[in-house]
Amino acid sequence: MNRRSMLLGALFTIALPALGSSLGSFGCKGPSSQGGEESGKVRLQLKWMTQAQFAGYYAAKAKGFYTDEKLDVTILPGGPDIVPEQVVAGGGAEFGIDWLPSLLSAREQGTPLINIAQVFQHSGMRQVAFKTSGIKSAADLRGRKVAVWFGGNEFELLATLDKHGVDRNKDVTLVQQPFDMNLLLTKQVDAASAMTYNEYKQVLDSPGVKADDLVIIDFNQEGTAMLEDGIFAREDWLKDDKHKDVAARFLRASLRGWAACRDNAGECVDIVVKQSPTLGKEHQAWMMSEVNKLVWGPPSPTAEPGLMDKAAFRRTADIALKFKVLKKPAENAAFTTAVWEASKKK
Template sequence: MKKKLGALVLSVVMIGALLTGCGSTKTTESATKSTGELQKVKLQLKWLPQSQFMGYYVAKEKGYYKDEGIDIEILPGGSDIIPEQNVYNGVANIGVTWVSSLMTYQAQGYELQEIAQVFQKSGLLLASKKSAGINSAADLKGKKVANWFGGNEYEVLALLKKYNLDKEKDLKLVQQDYTMDQLKEGSVDAASAMTYNEFGLLLESGIKNEDLNVIDMNKEGVAMLEDCLFVNSKWASENKDLVVRFLKASFKGWADAVKDPEAAGKTVYEVNKSVSLDHQVYMAKEVAKLVSPQGFDTKKIGEIDTAAVRQTADFLKLYNKDLAKAPVVDDTTFNSSYWKEATK
């Protein structure tokens, strides 16, 4: 009797083991939540901690990543850090960059793939004092126009082409620093400014909004896509469930940040207090307008607009003569499947 009972127990154990083995294809999320272990994910930012990236900081603070079984590490960027290289080489798992920059590396053979488009609109402006008389882009003729270059100039070049302005003959393009001092001091007539950062610095310096003219790349029809999330294609294909869970948590953080940008700005300020609380809050409010423009459904945060991607590729191809080949826009380079899974 004992032998039969032992055999029965053994059979049950073996069947259980077999069933467990058959269930090994269940999501990593289930396995992670059952064991309580968190999977490490490193997110590489394009720049220093600021409200430009508030959705990730909010998601981390509110525990959304932990809820998805993720131990997130947010790596700050800087002038000497290239997100594309860090992600490709495995220093980070997921990165934030501008689409034009990503396309440049893709065209050089880097197997990188966009998985979400966080900024739906361009944040780039050309700002000038009204005294400069630049009431439209046509008035840039004969002026000194500043830009940071390094890939940030393509929208400006597209704008000049739209108005048949030769960048060599009709005006002077000059290197811009990371302040707005050149414009304030009058050494340039127009300067590049992100809606969420440099334009705010102008206002904070005491210059009134009504004393400025701005040229908006979106309104001019020459906008290029900026902040997106991207991955090493091979790593993502081997960690699909992890990528989806990362996106779920990130989108929750972004939705909260867009809903309450003042709170989000305060969250980012506490990270390293590199700029004033007021500026972080200003930045958060402006970033919210890019992530979720008026009339945009917050359930679609991160959606990839293929038409906008193609416009970015077309402008990049025209003005970046160093591209090894034209940007490719298909599922190998811009993959919406992770976004669809995360938002269904």
């Protein structure tokens, strides 16, 4: 596996079922925090390493939007051994970024975390096949060998199979997918998972492959998509009105950053590459373009960036329950729109 494949792929190792037990070891009675309203110093724990997936936050810092809100924000890159929920629960950061199922699993284990803004309104996960395989839709996965990332990343695919009456145990052979696209490219499987901003580009970069050669199963269109990058904080921390104000200012500046990346993607790519040139400018530019689609559409289920779509929340929670990420239905209290609403008042 080359370095790029390792970097691209490790992003998606969520390990949701194991997440709860690891979080359970954290005390949830008000861990201390070094940031806050007194100094305006706060920390944001990313889901993965510095890349355009998080460009809005880097842009907000570089362009002075956090400074405008009297905040001194430290952005903490993630990595394969970092679980943002653990970091925030333990007081190592005021805010974190992760996929909603991870947050719901942590809450069920008693960790008082709450989603304060849903930045990605769409899922970036797809199932990809070559047209030459004869696959035209998700229903055609019946009788096929299908690669998918396990450890929490498979649930959109499983929900889609269920929707089309495909028994995951009898009607399809599921193959554990490594963090590259070689199984698909060498025709060892009929379909494989890909994120629009990472692995899909790996396929297109392969010799002789064109977009017209591929069939893309979009879980957003299937109605089986789960919510990905959202901002969360400790619920007990937010009960302090001063902290709620800090969170509102942080969100307002962050959304300004995302708007800047929508309007001037090239500048945001330069900001990210300056922070970390690991992936290279060409790949970061692709990622920026695709991530903008997840934040802004088309079409966005909400009229406002960062506002949680209640139907999308319930769909994600229901899928997480069905596939035993959760033991009981998630409550709507797992997210709040109060911080988003406060961010609109200045």
